[in-house]
Amino acid sequence: MAIKQILTVPNPVLKQVSRSVEVVTDETRALMDDMLETMYDAPGIGLAAIQIGVPLRIIVMDLAETDATPEPKCFINPEILDDVEELRLWEEGCLSVPDFYEEVERPRRVKLRYLDYHGKEIVEWAEDMYATCIQHEMDHLNGVLFIDHLSRLKRQRAIKKVQKAEREAETDE
Ligand code: NI
Numbered sequence: 611m612a613i614k615q616i617l618t619v620p621n622p623v624l625k626q627v628s629r630s631v632e633v634v635t636d637e638t639r640a641l642m643d644d645m646l647e648t649m650y651d652a653p654g655i656g657l658a659a660i661q662i663g664v665p666l667r668i669i670v671m672d673l674a675e676t677d678a679t680p681e682p683k684c685f686i687n688p689e690i691l692d693d694v695e696e697l698r699l700w701e702e703g704c705l706s707v708p709d710f711y712e713e714v715e716r717p718r719r720v721k722l723r724y725l726d727y728h729g730k731e732i733v734e735w736a737e738d739m740y741a742t743c744i745q746h747e748m749d750h751l752n753g754v755l756f757i758d759h760l761s762r763l764k765r766q767r768a769i770k771k772v773q774k775a776e777r778e779a780e781t782d783e
Pocket of ligand 1: 703704705706746747750756
């Protein structure tokens with residue numbers, strides 16, 4: 611396993627549309643292992659493959675409480691089959707937009723279909739935090755970031771903040 615570099619805005623790779631995984635192999639599982647290690651190291655609760663520069667429709671997530679036993683989940687080729695009208699407002703963040711948080715509204719429940727770590731098909735409803743997180747991550751697969759749901763002004767402010775922090779980190783080295 612290896613910790614990969616997480617791409618940050620405004621890297622154009624993050625705007626790419628990822629392609630479906632055709633067969634789940636040991637190579638796919640090695641990628642998911644790296645993604646989980648990278649996510650835990652960050653630390654974060656969700657990561658899409660494109661965030662480490664791999665344009666495949668793969669997501670990893672762990673919504674367990676900080677000190678609880680880890681509950682890693684992997685999603686290959688996830689699709690939303692259904693959702694509800696009720697919305698949930700949540701202050702989101704993203705490892706590709708470090709230290710920036712804003713509220714985004716998304717459906718409170720979504721019905722998902724995906725392949726798990728072993729390539730087994732799962733159909734289930736996700737709700738609340740799980741629903742918010744999977745919709746955020748699935749946006750990444752289509753080149754959409756949570757800041758794309760905000761006003762242009764807030765989006766530009768977010769990108770400038772990330773760029774400024776990165777410049778300062780470089781100066782410190
Ligand atoms: Ni994100």
